[in-house]
Structure formats: structure tokens, C-alpha cells
Amino acid sequence: MSAAEITAAPTGRGGRMARAQIVNAALALGLIGFGVGAWAMGETFLVTLATKVAILAIAGAGLNLVLGFGGLVSFGHAAYFGLGGYTAGILAHHALNYTPMFEWPVLFEGTTSMPVIWLVAMAVGALAAAVIGALSLRTTGVYFIMITLAFGQMIFYFAISWPAYGGEDGLPIYVRNGFPGLNTLDPIQFFGLVVALLLAVLGLIAMLARSRFGLALQAARQNRQRLMAVGIRPGGVLLVAFVISGAITALAGALYADLNRFVSPSMLSWHLSGELLVFLILGGTGRLFAPLAGAGLYIALEHLLGGVSDHWQFFFGLLLLGVVLFARGGVIGFLAGGRKHG
Amino acid sequence: MSMLLLIEQLLNGLQSGLMLFLMAAGLTLVFGVMGLINLAHGSLYMVGAFACAGVAAATGSFWLGLAASIAAAAAAGAIVEVAVIRRLYARDHLDQVLATFALILIFSEGTRWLYGSFPLYLNVPPSLSGSVTLPGGIQYSLFRLAIIGAGLAVAVGLFLLIGKTRIGVQVRAGEADREMIAALGVDIGRLYTLVFALGAALAGMAGALVGTIQSVQVGMGEPVLILAFVVIVIGGIGSIKGALVGALLVGLTDTMGRVLLPSIFDLFMETSAATSVGAALASMAIYILMALVLIVKPGGLFGARA
Amino acid sequence: MADPILDIRGLSKSFGALKATDDVSLDLRPGEIHALIGPNGAGKSTLIKQISGEIAPDAGEIRLDGRSLSGVDAAGRARLGMARSFQVSSVAAEFTVLQNVVLAAQGASGATFRFFRPVMRDSALLDPARDCIAQAGLTGRENVPAAELAHGERRKLEIAMALALRPRLFLLDEPMAGMGTEGARALGDLLDGLRHRAPILLVEHDMDAVFRLSDRVSVLVYGRVVATGTPDEIRADPEVQRVYLGEEA
Ligand SMILES: Nc1ncnc2c1ncn2[C@@H]1O[C@H](COP(=O)(O)OP(=O)(O)OP(=O)(O)O)[C@@H](O)[C@H]1O
Ligand SMILES: [Mg+2]
Numbered sequence: 001m002s003a004a005e006i007t008a009a010p011t012g013r014g015g016r017m018a019r020a021q022i023v024n025a026a027l028a029l030g031l032i033g034f035g036v037g038a039w040a041m042g043e044t045f046l047v048t049l050a051t052k053v054a055i056l057a058i059a060g061a062g063l064n065l066v067l068g069f070g071g072l073v074s075f076g077h078a079a080y081f082g083l084g085g086y087t088a089g090i091l092a093h094h095a096l097n098y099t100p101m102f103e104w105p106v107l108f109e110g111t112t113s114m115p116v117i118w119l120v121a122m123a124v125g126a127l128a129a130a131v132i133g134a135l136s137l138r139t140t141g142v143y144f145i146m147i148t149l150a151f152g153q154m155i156f157y158f159a160i161s162w163p164a165y166g167g168e169d170g171l172p173i174y175v176r177n178g179f180p181g182l183n184t185l186d187p188i189q190f191f192g193l194v195v196a197l198l199l200a201v202l203g204l205i206a207m208l209a210r211s212r213f214g215l216a217l218q219a220a221r222q223n224r225q226r227l228m229a230v231g232i233r234p235g236g237v238l239l240v241a242f243v244i245s246g247a248i249t250a251l252a253g254a255l256y257a258d259l260n261r262f263v264s265p266s267m268l269s270w271h272l273s274g275e276l277l278v279f280l281i282l283g284g285t286g287r288l289f290a291p292l293a294g295a296g297l298y299i300a301l302e303h304l305l306g307g308v309s310d311h312w313q314f315f316f317g318l319l320l321l322g323v324v325l326f327a328r329g330g331v332i333g334f335l336a337g338g339r340k341h342g
Numbered sequence: 343m344s345m346l347l348l349i350e351q352l353l354n355g356l357q358s359g360l361m362l363f364l365m366a367a368g369l370t371l372v373f374g375v376m377g378l379i380n381l382a383h384g385s386l387y388m389v390g391a392f393a394c395a396g397v398a399a400a401t402g403s404f405w406l407g408l409a410a411s412i413a414a415a416a417a418a419g420a421i422v423e424v425a426v427i428r429r430l431y432a433r434d435h436l437d438q439v440l441a442t443f444a445l446i447l448i449f450s451e452g453t454r455w456l457y458g459s460f461p462l463y464l465n466v467p468p469s470l471s472g473s474v475t476l477p478g479g480i481q482y483s484l485f486r487l488a489i490i491g492a493g494l495a496v497a498v499g500l501f502l503l504i505g506k507t508r509i510g511v512q513v514r515a516g517e518a519d520r521e522m523i524a525a526l527g528v529d530i531g532r533l534y535t536l537v538f539a540l541g542a543a544l545a546g547m548a549g550a551l552v553g554t555i556q557s558v559q560v561g562m563g564e565p566v567l568i569l570a571f572v573v574i575v576i577g578g579i580g581s582i583k584g585a586l587v588g589a590l591l592v593g594l595t596d597t598m599g600r601v602l603l604p605s606i607f608d609l610f611m612e613t614s615a616a617t618s619v620g621a622a623l624a625s626m627a628i629y630i631l632m633a634l635v636l637i638v639k640p641g642g643l644f645g646a647r648a
Numbered sequence: 649m650a651d652p653i654l655d656i657r658g659l660s661k662s663f664g665a666l667k668a669t670d671d672v673s674l675d676l677r678p679g680e681i682h683a684l685i686g687p688n689g690a691g692k693s694t695l696i697k698q699i700s701g702e703i704a705p706d707a708g709e710i711r712l713d714g715r716s717l718s719g720v721d722a723a724g725r726a727r728l729g730m731a732r733s734f735q736v737s738s739v740a741a742e743f744t745v746l747q748n749v750v751l752a753a754q755g756a757s758g759a760t761f762r763f764f765r766p767v768m769r770d771s772a773l774l775d776p777a778r779d780c781i782a783q784a785g786l787t788g789r790e791n792v793p794a795a796e797l798a799h800g801e802r803r804k805l806e807i808a809m810a811l812a813l814r815p816r817l818f819l820l821d822e823p824m825a826g827m828g829t830e831g832a833r834a835l836g837d838l839l840d841g842l843r844h845r846a847p848i849l850l851v852e853h854d855m856d857a858v859f860r861l862s863d864r865v866s867v868l869v870y871g872r873v874v875a876t877g878t879p880d881e882i883r884a885d886p887e888v889q890r891v892y893l894g895e896e897a
Binding site for chain 1: 426439441445446447448450452454564565568571574622624625626629630636642
């Protein structure tokens, strides 16, 4: 379903929409089926791989809100991903080492509870996105791309040069954080948790896209001058989207840290920002399920090509170039048809 | 902190600023003239460094290596422009970002394939090895001094090229209006290839020079690329003058920040904490500079937009 | 004479050495169509942009209902009821007609930061939007993406969006350009009826329409108002005949 089509309900162009929804359902069921099937066959590694796809899809979904719907090419979303990861790592680090994080105004000893970690990670991501967004949104176009990239890099270098939490070496998390009522160490249970979050996030984004806010956000992508002329300031709309986006991507980062039981500056690297963009273009920009399709395809290629050649990125680069130059609709565009845009 | 050390660091900052200028000049020209954001500019820097290392190792001559770096980067730039970049001028920025990101993957992985992951080291040519004593008794590396000279010379040359020659006029006209200059009978395709190759040559040269001081390895171009973006944001996109001022500001802020901030914090903190706080802040100094410029002048210091 | 709704005093704007707006004073009174004519490059669009708040004047003052608009941005002015159309159609191209007009109704409502209810089921916006679409003569085209509209239809869409803003006044920059005789006449009839809802500052090159519709006409040449008056006065003005109509003939 393309961004414009989301808000076209209830009178949208029926056939095409239905087809996009079938593709979306197939993607969601495909992911769940893959994870459950791998678990049934005892392939723990593949369950973990499917979990990774789901987490990266959440991160991509955060980016999709600003890029696909708002038209903002943020090249610094690794910042929120990494900050989410470090939030999880640092909270768990203090809880596991029995070193209080801070003692004033109240004693806080860190935590290994996932729900708490998620909330804190999202708050941290939202705050960082608010500051970076407020500065970056003073500009548009190429400036915006370069500036988000630069701020992402700033946080990356900060993480490298700040020794308290492992600096360049990163920070291990010795125990997977817990969720009430679940054994998160069991791969399939963790997978289920992540998939539930992914679907919740996609649902949230679909809801936002259909709302008044979403209408203004999508108008900001198409024509800021027009938005101003109907009395809506694009800046505020885009900033709110940016903050929500940062929170979602930070949530993914916290999950990723738990998946790997390790956080390092590589989660903040600009390569990761680039990869998140790549997911969206592979999946089909502006489509709700693009992050899932793109992340799935990327991880699948990494493992298939990676099995053939150590230099799989070379071939992946060629493929990506081909997609950008000749197949803008991405996977979902190919499967579901429909206009491309963005 | 001695005065001598301070001056030495100032020179280092000047040197790294000038190398950044070589990178940023190409980027800003390509953006100003063609409206293209090129992430693969860092790959051309890397190509230059590897070409220099390869040729210098084969022939034993640094100078041949340097010439090769410029030639190889320019050639790589021209080929990439004709094969890929051309198709991107009319595309939106997202496509440009993704396609040039793909080029980075291709260049980096291709180079790793050919040369492996281990860093290569270049030898400073004998005629420029050792150090000189500057007025005031400062000992400074002759090679770095030569880099400063080369950077200044290129900067002057570039200003003359843009300001005084026919090509420069065409470039400036191209910034103003593509159709206009096509109507004047200039072969716009050739002009674009030329500008792109020129930017690539400058990047390749910077890669070879910096590679000689540091090391030559895959991925070396990426941090520099991002610094060059910071430079352009500070200076204003499309402005060569802005690129020069921005590059010097960034080079000096970065170098001086790393030296000064830890010792400033040392005044009111214990040394180990001061070192880590200072280092962490120093790593962010140029980005803070960028943020300040953005708040005051969102279009950059010399940007066309207010 | 009723107090003017829009009152412009001594407005000036230069682009470098070019005085695009040179000490312009004019007003817009309730119930009137005030046409702004002038040769290409006279500074008509530049004047509209200063009124709508897209560019800031160098000097002078703009008042809406007696209240100075300095410091109010384009969005703020739109919310105060300044509804404008653009010389080059400017709509959200991927949105349908209905979505575009709902967007305008949403802007007028002042409530954009609502995240839960689907906007396209919000009758508080849909009802007025459908109404405006009908008035602009686009009924039946609600679900067509703006990008697929014919040129004339896109102009009508701009009018529908302006209507949805619950306008205090209209700023229309060449709404009839490229419409063809039939379309221009139909649009003229529409504008004719609208003036009683809110007065119209109408930039237009179509002289038939201008002289048929307007209550007053101002002539802008090189950024200066060289004449203001009724259509008859303008037709008779020797200065206007020399600099403007003379050019046309
Ligand atoms: N942003 C700008 N920068 C520099 N000059 C401008 C700018 N905008 C307009 N101009 C110049 O100001 C003058 C007035 O332009 P404007 O668009 O207001 O004319 P107009 O009366 O609307 O013309 P037309 O009938 O062709 O629409 C023109 O000479 C134009 O080139
Ligand atoms: Mg005009």
C-alpha cells in the first residue's frame, strides 16, 4: 500500500489496494512462518535470523515514517538505533554489576526489565531526534541529508571516545533482559515478542498515516508551499514525525542489543544508516511493509551471497545500483503494482 | 602546553584543513553545477591512495605514484560519471544517495578483493623526509609542510580556474542555468564529465598525500567524506570560497580541540577524567561548530540561500 | 465606504537592484473584486507573495481587518483567512481531489496534531470539503489524484481549497491562465458569486474577464501602481493606455 493510498480510504482504488494488502499479509505470515518453521525443525540459528529481520524491520519502519511518508531523507538513523542499543546495554550493565547508575534524586540501579528498557530507550531516541531534528529541519534537501549524517557521526565518535561503556570495544550484556511471563532466552519466545512489536509498530504507523497528522505529513513530502498556504506549518509536523521515528528506531536498537547481547559503536555507524535506507528502497519507498520486505531481502542476500563469496557486498552493490537505476518500485512495487513515488 | 607545541598543532590543523578542502572542493563543485550529492567521493579518495601505493611500490618513485593517484582518480571519476552518475542528475536526492552508496560498496569491496584488508604504508619521498626548523625554532615535518604548500597551490589554482578561465565561466553558468549554457553551445555532457573528473582528481590527490602520512586502507575515504560534508554545510553548498573557509575551520577546530580540550578540563578535574571528557568533547567539536553555524546561518557561511 | 478588509501601505521589495514592488498602496473592500493587472514582470506575483507572507517586504505595512500582519508567517495568514491560489498550480499531486480539499479544511480547523482517527472518515472535514468541491464544479472527480487532473480542473481544485479555508479574502494569481474561453467564462461566473462571501484580489491577464468582473482595477508597472479606478476609469486613463493597453494593441 503506498503512502498516498493509505489515506485514500474509504474510497480508494479498490483492486490495487487489496493486492497490496495481500502482499503485506503474505510478508507478515512469511516471516512468522519462517521463524516458527525454523523452530519446529530445531534450526535455532534461523530463528535468530528471522528475529534479526523483524528487528531491522522495526528500525526501518521508524525511518519509513519520516522518509516514506514525510519525504525526509535522514541519513543518520543509526544514531537512534545505537542510542536505543546503548540504553539497553547501559541499563543492564548497571543492574548486573550492582553499580548504581545514579543516586540522586533517587537511587537508580539500572534494570533488566525489557518494558522499562524499551520505554527509556524510546525516550532517549525521541529526545535525541528532537534535538537533531530541530536543528536539521532548519534546512532542506541535500543539506538535510548531510547534516543528519554528520550528527549521526557525532554520536558515533562520542561512543568511541567515551571510555565508561566500553568505548571502541563495545559493551557486552551478560544476560538477556527479561519480559514478565516469558522466557526471553528461548529464541522462539523472543522472536514472538519481537514480531508482536513489529506488528504493533506497523499498525501504529498505518494509524498515523491515516490520521490528520498523517495527511499533513504526506502533504509535507509533496508540497510544503501548499501546506503553508492552507495554514499548516510543515516544520512542526515534520519534527513530530522525526521524534516518533527516532523513538521507534531506538526501540529496535534496544531489541537488537538484546538479540546480540552486545552493543558497540558499529550500531551507530553510518553504514547502518545507509542500510536502513537500502531496506526501504529494496522494499518499495513509501509502502507500509517496505521495511520488512527490504530487511528480509537484505538478510537473505547477505546469507545467500555471503555463502558464495566473501565479497558479497560487491555484488550487493551492483544489485542495489540496478534497483535504484531501473526498479524504483522495490519488491512490493513489483509484487503489488501501483504507482511509485518519492 | 608549550607555545611550540601549539604552533605545531596549528600547522597540523592547517594541513588537515587543506586536505579537507581538496575533498570538499570536488563535492561542492559537483553539487553546485550538477545538483548531485555524491557519497562515492570518498571512494575516489581511496582510489587515489591505492593507485599511489601501488605505483610507488612498483616503481620506487613516490612522484610517479602521486601522478598515478591523480590520473587514476580522474579516470575512475570520468568512468563512473559516464556509466552511472549521469543517470542520476534528474533523479531525486534519495536515488542519488542510494546509488552512490551502492558505488561505495562496489569500490570498497572491489578494492578489498584486489588488495586485501591490511593497510599499506607509503614512504615519504627522500627529498621531503625529515624535518625543518621554522623561524622560532619549531621542528616541523618537511613533508607536512610540503602538503600545506601543495594544498595552498591547488586552492589558488582552483580559484583562478573558476574565476578566470573559459571552463570556469561555463561552470559558473552551469550553476546558474543548465538550459542557458546548453543554448550557448557548450556540450553540457562533456562539461559535467570534466567537472566530475576534476573533483575526483583533487580527491585522489588528497588520498595519496594523506595516505602517505597515515596509511592506505579500504574504507579510508568514508570518515573524510563525512568531514567534507560538514565542511560544505558550514561553508555553504556550491561555494568554493565556503569550502576553503569551512575546511580550514574544521581542520583547525578538530586538531586544536583534541589538544586543547583535555588540558582545559585538566584545570578543574582530575587528569584521567579530564582526558576522557576532553577527548569525547573534542570528537564532537566540529559537529557542535556545524550546529552553531546552522543556527546562525542555515544556508552556510557563504551559501546562496539566506 | 466600508472599512477595507485588506489595507496595504507603502509596500516595497527589491531583488538586488530590481525594484519588484515600489511603494505600493492599495486596499480590498468587502464585496469587491479588485483586479491587479500589468505587463509580464510588473511585480504582481511578488506583491501577492508579500501579502500571503511567503516573502517579506523591505518596507511598508499590510493590515488585515485593521490588524498589522508583520511577524505573521504564511501559515498564520492562511489561518486568518487569506486564501490564495498560485500562478503555477500548487497542490499535493499524489493526493486525490478530496484529500487536497480535506487538507485545506483541516488547515482551517487549526487541529492538525490528531493522531488516531482516520481523517478521511472525519465528517467535520469531509462535509465542508465535499461542499467546496461542488461549488468549484469538481463533483464526480473527488477520487482522482491531482496529478491526473486536466489543467483547468487543477485550477478549480485550487479554488476549492481556497474555499475550504473559510476565507476572509481571496488572493488569486491568474486563476484563468490556460483555461480556454469556456473554462475562463465558467470560472468567471464562479468568482462573480464569490465576491460576496469574501472579496477577491485578482491578478489576471484575461482583459475581458477583468473588465467584466471587477469593481476596481489597479495597474502595476515596474512595481508601481500607476492607476487605480473603476474599469471605465482605467479604460479611459491615458497613462494606462500608453504603458499597458498600448502594449497589448
Ligand atoms: N525571487 C526572486 N529573485 C529575483 N528576482 C525576482 C524574484 N522573484 C521575482 N523576481 C523578478 O521580479 C520581477 C517581478 O516578478 P513577478 O513574478 O512578480 O512578475 P509578474 O507581474 O507576476 O509577472 P507575470 O505576469 O509574468 O506573472 C521580475 O522581473 C522577476 O524576474
Ligand atoms: Mg506572476
